Amino acid sequence: MPPNTSTDLKIACSNCNLREICLPVELTESEMHRLEDLSNNKRSYMSGGYLYRTGDRFRSLHAIRSGSFKTRVLHEDGREQVTGFLMAGEIIGLDAISTDFHTCEAVAMEDSEVCELPFTKLEELSREIPSLQRHLHKIMSREIVRDQGIMLLLGSMRAEERLAAFLLNLSQRNATHGMSATQFKLRMSRLEIGSYLGLKLETVSRAFSHFQDDGLIQVKARAVELLDLPRLRTLVGKS
Amino acid sequence: MPPNTSTDLKIACSNCNLREICLPVELTESEMHRLEDLSNNKRSYMSGGYLYRTGDRFRSLHAIRSGSFKTRVLHEDGREQVTGFLMAGEIIGLDAISTDFHTCEAVAMEDSEVCELPFTKLEELSREIPSLQRHLHKIMSREIVRDQGIMLLLGSMRAEERLAAFLLNLSQRNATHGMSATQFKLRMSRLEIGSYLGLKLETVSRAFSHFQDDGLIQVKARAVELLDLPRLRTLVGKS
């Protein structure tokens, strides 16, 4: 299975005009209002800006309102590993609950906006609203499942399978957020894709070229069109 | 950083005689009793037995009381990836909260016992006991951090670094559970280690042999002794 649709949020975020896509369906009007109070703090980040850094004190989760972020963990010796690409509607910062400090850093890949979700308040509210509690648990669990999908990818797939899985995952998430499943612009460089997939950028580039030669995709720099979804899927499945 | 100390549990499990190691410190007597009611169901599994399988309906988390389990995800084409090795005191099943179905399977690596923690009840209780709620959140977050550590390992470390990180992680978890940090018996085969680390069993075996030739470890089949922890650590750190 490719890395899964990740933590797309259906929590809160009403003040952020994400009412329609971000709310758990089961809330009463009054619960809704309380949720709105929670998430009234909105912030903007320029491309390249840090939402948080490794070691920062944890206070809030963030719901991405627009734009996208990458998360990465840094190794002592300077090596870095991109651990996720997050887009609008997804929740970022779950790693930090564990120790009250962030264990990775989050960088905007384009100009982006987030809603702040103060965690203590979120916990309070979820004690009172069972459906919200369950929702929060699901979001965290989904992140675990997503990570295990990436472990599968990194541990047992070859370069082109990894890239195919990656493209299909982007495709699916784009579709989920109402965008095209077959045409999109990559927000990340070959280097970042390589880090995420455990490959060197040259290998990523060659895989892109090879897919294009095979008629699987059309790619020009960061503009990608998936021409043959079924064949991409079989590529991931078997080999 | 090597894969982190994983989800060692301090929840519940009083009836399971894990009172001393498993309880969040901050509970009152009455809260304690309620927790005990929660976790009164104990089960045994023989080596090779399934705690759950992919697709099983999710009802409970499980606290491992004794023994150990491996979790693995299966790829359509039959490839499998071991995603974790869990030992006594750790919590298993967090992946399933996401969809209410298990997304991986858990197999006992030796004769083992678990406490069942019915999740709905756990949620109820954690709505009423904030310190328990926070604890549950930390356990889930810790699993996320652990998985990201493994992603770093799989994505950016070479074979011997991976094995060194793996051994150091086992060492640390053993120590956490009051066992020797330098001498232990592996509960898993070279094949399983290889799957977990994204390597073939021959590569794992060669790395073991090489470490032994270098005086880093003493290894005979599954009995391992770490002879030079500092040098193992530098091996993981830089290269």
Next chain:
DNA sequence: TAGATGACTTGATATATGTCAAAATGGTTG
């Protein structure tokens, strides 16, 4: 205890991906 079976080690060789280098392309800024 012997025999059988699966686990592990070791060697020779193959191959996927990494490395190094150069050229082409695209985007950005004055």
Next chain:
DNA sequence: CAACCATTTTGACATATATCAAGTCATCTA
């Protein structure tokens, strides 16, 4: 628009790990 810089592509070559193949060693059962 031009010049510049970063990004991407492509090629030639190097290497870590996989693959294939024996052979040895452990563990379990009869």
